[in-house]
Amino acid sequence: MRHLALLILPLAVSACGQTASKPSTPPAHAELIANEAELLKLTLTPKAQQRLGIKTTTVGGGSAAQTRQVTGEIVVPPTSxxxxxxxSLTNLQQVGSQQAVADGEVARTEAQARLARIALTRAEALVREEAGSVRARDEAAAAHAAAQAALGAARQQRRLLGPAVATLGTQSTLWVRASVFASDVGAVLRGSEAMIHPLGGNGEGRSARPVQAPPSADSVAGTVDLYYAVNNGDRALRVGQRVAVELPLAGRTQGLSVPSSAIVRDIYGGEWVYRKTGADAFVRQRVEVASESGGQALLARGLKAGALVVTVGTAELFGTEFGAAH
Structure with missing residues (x-):
């Protein structure tokens, strides 16, 4: 028994030694890839700065009107x-069929109104010649009034169906339906114009004036629809097209302002400026743009007042830093 215990003891010690010597794998590993505080500092000779046309300006305070960007859809305005x-979700085939029926009803009531007017004129002439009864004239007048009322109702029903389906793509003025969260509707300046921007940044933005429309909302999404009229004389917008709508809000935002030409954006959407840190030294610095208007960019963060930033030649500096030709 004693010999058996002496045999087991070295085996147990050996097993413990193997467990202790096995290296453990950490659950996570962090490796430093890049640090924005260690960006390249560009040093340009005065002659190089002159050749690139480098111009700078001092960062100062500014303000901008508050806006809120929401999604919108191009729709066709009603005729009344x-x-x-x-x-775009309207069943155009059904609308076209209803318009055809409404057009026929308008033509029928117009014919009845003409006949009623002829009968009334004849009855009035007979009364003047003392060859007809006053009762017949009054009945003709009532029939004419009824025909006019039917004609008015038929025309109104036709107007409610909107413009002809065949002309939907040729409207010189279109509407934009902007979906705004119910909690933000109160802050929107309803009497001010909005800006319409095509998605993807293709094309310049265009202004749109507010218009009155039947109330509509989406109870599931919690949004309320606001409508704006936009000029489409160039036929650049299409019915059903999704756009970005920049709505004006009450109040103004205070912050630091720089010219929009000072902002350079990378392929990931990051916003940067080139800050002049010395007589001939420039460093790229990240900023966050709160809004842009009238060629000025209001910054949310990234710079301090009094800093010198490049306003002309930012693309050239960007190309110099990354070795791209300009």
Whole structure:
């Protein structure tokens, strides 16, 4: 028994030694890839700065009107004040069929109104010649009034169906339906114009004036629809097209302002400026743009007042830093 215990003891010691010597794998490993505080510092000779046309300005305070960007959809305005806009989800085949029926009803009531007017004129002439009864004239007048009322109702029903389906793509003025969260509607300046921007940044933004439309909302998404009229004389916008709508809000935002030409954006959407740190030294510094208007960019963060930033030649500096030709 004693010999058996002496045999087991070295085996146990050997097993413990193997467990202790096995290296453990950490659950996570962090490796430093880049640090924005260690960006390249560009040093340009005065002659190089002159050749690139480098110009700088001092960062100062500024303010900008508050805005809120929401999604919008291009729709066709109604032909009357009480009509409903035609959007991309409308069944155009059904609308076209209803318009054809409404056009026929308008033609029928117009014919009845003409006949009623002729009958009234004849009855009035007979009364003047003392060859007809006053009762017949009054009945003709009532029939004419009824025909006019039917004609007015038929025309109004046709206007509610909007413009003809065949002309939907040729409208010189279109509407934009902007979906705004119910909690933000109160802050929107309803009497001010909005800016419409195509998605993807293709094309310049265009202004749109507010218009009155039948109330509509989405209870599931919690949004309320606001409508704006936009000029489409160049036929650049299409019915159903999604756009970005920049809505004006009450109040102004205070911050530091730089010319928009000072902002350079990388392929990931990052926003930068080139700050002049010495007589001939420039360093790229990240900023965050809160809004842009009138060629000025209001910064949310990234710079301090009094800093010198490059306003002309930012693209050339960007190309110099990364070795791209300009």
């Amino acid at each position: 004040a009480g009509g409903v806009p035609v959007n």
